[in-house]
Amino acid sequence: MLAFIGGTGLTRMDDLEIRHRHDIETRYGKPSAPVAEGELNGVPVLFLARHGDPHVWLPHQVNYRANMQALKDAGATAIVAVNAVGGITAPAGALVLPEQIIDYTWGRDSTLFDDPNDPLVHVDFSWPFDPVLRRRLRGALERAGLQWVDGGCYAATQGPRLETAAEILRLERDGCDIVGMTGMPEAVLARELGIPYAMLSLVVNPAAGKASREITMAEIEAVLHTGMSDVRTVLATLAAG
Numbered sequence: 001m002l003a004f005i006g007g008t009g010l011t012r013m014d015d016l017e018i019r020h021r022h023d024i025e026t027r028y029g030k031p032s033a034p035v036a037e038g039e040l041n042g043v044p045v046l047f048l049a050r051h052g053d054p055h056v057w058l059p060h061q062v063n064y065r066a067n068m069q070a071l072k073d074a075g076a077t078a079i080v081a082v083n084a085v086g087g088i089t090a091p092a093g094a095l096v097l098p099e100q101i102i103d104y105t106w107g108r109d110s111t112l113f114d115d116p117n118d119p120l121v122h123v124d125f126s127w128p129f130d131p132v133l134r135r136r137l138r139g140a141l142e143r144a145g146l147q148w149v150d151g152g153c154y155a156a157t158q159g160p161r162l163e164t165a166a167e168i169l170r171l172e173r174d175g176c177d178i179v180g181m182t183g184m185p186e187a188v189l190a191r192e193l194g195i196p197y198a199m200l201s202l203v204v205n206p207a208a209g210k211a212s213r214e215i216t217m218a219e220i221e222a223v224l225h226t227g228m229s230d231v232r233t234v235l236a237t238l239a240a241g
């Protein structure tokens, strides 16, 4: 079953007809919210609000391990994660299907295998996003008549503060195109669980120093509002086919 993880601006999917809420407790604790199972235009899907519903967990407080294990326990076989991000090379308002990721987070529980009885596993993570799922997302974007940026590198920062202009220049020198706070360890946990995972990112602001003004929540919310309605269309189109 296809599962969606909604980030900032996508706490609920209004067009999802919820049939059941899985109140799951995993060996890693509870996920951010119950996993909703329902139908999106008649197609069964799962949905999880990454930051809780209502939005209470900051990026560094999210229990990513419980979230990913709960999605697996609820029957997820593919996961599309939605993220609001800052744009380094991509403009505000753009939808991005990143192809690579660099992890700048610290102190997060970033593996499922931390018990002495767990298998010794070093997963291959050369290509963090599933190529088939990315192709399906491209198809859905095309059918929805939307433009997107294909590829690019997502920088996962710790937050919750935004970056300095110098930090963004460093990320740019590292080859990053967008920056967000939630892509890791989420993406690697999906890999450890063996679940195909892809990211659909919405650029909600120019990253620090990329515009000659401060980044305000009002500016972010304005872009979120229109951008997330496009994201909803993409997800419904993807589920349909």
Ligand code: HPA
Pocket: 084, 085, 086, 087, 157, 162, 163, 179, 180, 181, 204, 205, 206, 207, 208
């Ligand atoms: N930086 C990091 N995370 C973000 C940003 C940003 O500029 N905008 C939205 N999420």
